Amino acid sequence: MDSVDLSVLKAVRDWRAGGHRVWLATVVRTFGSSPRPPGAMLALREDGVAVGSVSGGCIEDDLIGKAREGRLPEHRAEGVTYGVTQEEAMRFGLPCGGTLQLVVEPVQDAYWVGDVLHRVERHQITARQLNLANLSVDLMPAGPDAALVFDGEMLTTVHGPRWRLLIIGASQTSSYLARMALALDYEVIVCDPREEYTSVWDVADTRIVKGMPDDVVLELQVDVRTAVVALTHDPKLDDMALLEALKSPAFYVGALGSQRNNEKRRERLALFDLSAQEIARLHGPVGLDIGSRTPPEIAVAILAHLVQERARLARSAARDTELNAGEAACVTPKQTF
Template identity: 60%
Template sequence: MESLDLRVLGDALQWRRAGHGVTLVTVVETWGSAPRPPGALLAVRDDGVVSGSVSGGCVEDDLIARVKSGERHGAPAMIAYGVTKEEAARFGLPCGGTLRLVQEPVRDTAWIESVLARTAAHELVARTLTLATGAVTLGTATRDERMRFDGSTLTTLFGPKWRLLLIGAGQLSQAVAQMAQLLDFEVLVCDPREEYASTLAIAGATHVPGMPDDVVRELRCDAHTAIVALTHDPKLDDMALLEALRSDAFYVGALGSTRNQAARRKRLAEHFDLTEAELARLHGPVGLRIGAKTPAEIAVSILAQLIERKNHAAVAAQPAAGCTVA
């Protein structure tokens, strides 16, 4: 459910509209130390241009060569790499890894358009492909679902883009916003203070007008949303945090010293009746302890902790060592 998959679909849609042939390739099973997990997606254009990845590069090279040589599939088909140790070495799959893929020609693009529209509205979508016919159906997914493959049908999940709401538009927010965009986050910035109005033009970020608590409430924060309060103004930060800690946001953080954070937790508990469980969700002081001093260093510490939390559920959900089948 990475937003990279949505970019792959967007590229595939654009290529088809331009008249190109497109093949989608999905990792469905891995054994050993395969480079990419089940669900990883690749699009290959008829002239060899690619978007996404399914390995460290060698498998992509072979797939490109197949397409450029004129190999075409009328229906979805299975393909495997690294079945033997020799093949694993040839295709750069470490430790005897094995990769099994489903490749399919993209003809009808209506399902891609629907997936992109629904995920843009922050909906989780399950896409089921029937290999025998190439038929595609779409449905609503839940966050506890995983990719499924039974040999005849393949169900993959597409989720909305990860987004980050920053409360405050100071120098630190600008550093966090720039780095977060490199990590493929949609960045939103809210700061109602007039003296910061001139700094809201952060390249690539979206200014959201209004008071922070209203913005958090209206944003309907889901499990693809992170919220970080950086104003150092309790009147702004605390009210935003009140709404954030009661939302489904996967990460909530606030700038401030350990002493300030203790006072903040006391205020939130006494005046706003936040529970211990809700307060425990607050990352404050925000960021990993790496001795950060400058705005850029603090931004690194914040985003490192945010990524750690973002990936935690995915890591915890991975099967034990051995055959890895989503």
């Protein structure tokens, strides 16, 4: 769960505790181009104060105006659609053809917010089910593949870290990377068997594991929602992690170092039970080539590459879905009369 959504829920909790009237707006559907994805949230107070985002700004302005004027729902949650016509899309700053559907709910009892935040802090994934008619809320465990569901009567949203980042080495670069990754919906695990590094690690909401890197990769059961980034500069540690990570389904495996050092690394890896295809998965040097030199710049380059890779995978999955749907349509028997 990224830092924006955490800020939204914390605002809802604090405002209700202060006696304010509060609404929570959630993007539930998008059609065509849209500024924010399903699940994006905006918290609104009766005086127009807002936290979060559901669009580029114009829809927020409209909702803020309605909150101030008392024109938001009071006793049930309601669906609101923006951009139905071309004129509305232009007025609200939506891209050409874009339509955004929201659920706006009055938060009468915020008891569930603290529970969700507590579960997120413990790196648990939670589904929240809202009954639009009576505003009842149920919380239940969810898996990393859980997605937002809206049927017009019930809204189910998913909260918690559904992506993992395993960092090998508790270095200064690692600390910058960990802090930034927490803001991008990652559960961050840092592996380093060296006591002199782990004893001074101070990044909150991350997990330190002191085992050997290859063992840790196996113990974590690295999956397609996990990235593994080796940052120790010590081949004895980095290579151990890479030997297992490159054989895993991890969506991203990278290692710090120059082009020359990484070529030598690939030569070393080829001496073990890795195929050429597995070694080719290694992103080394790690991160996008943006000319980064300092630890925070390197962290930005790595996270930018993770964002790019996740977007590429999402586009690929969407194309596969469309292709499968098209193939299914082609083989559907035609009705004869």
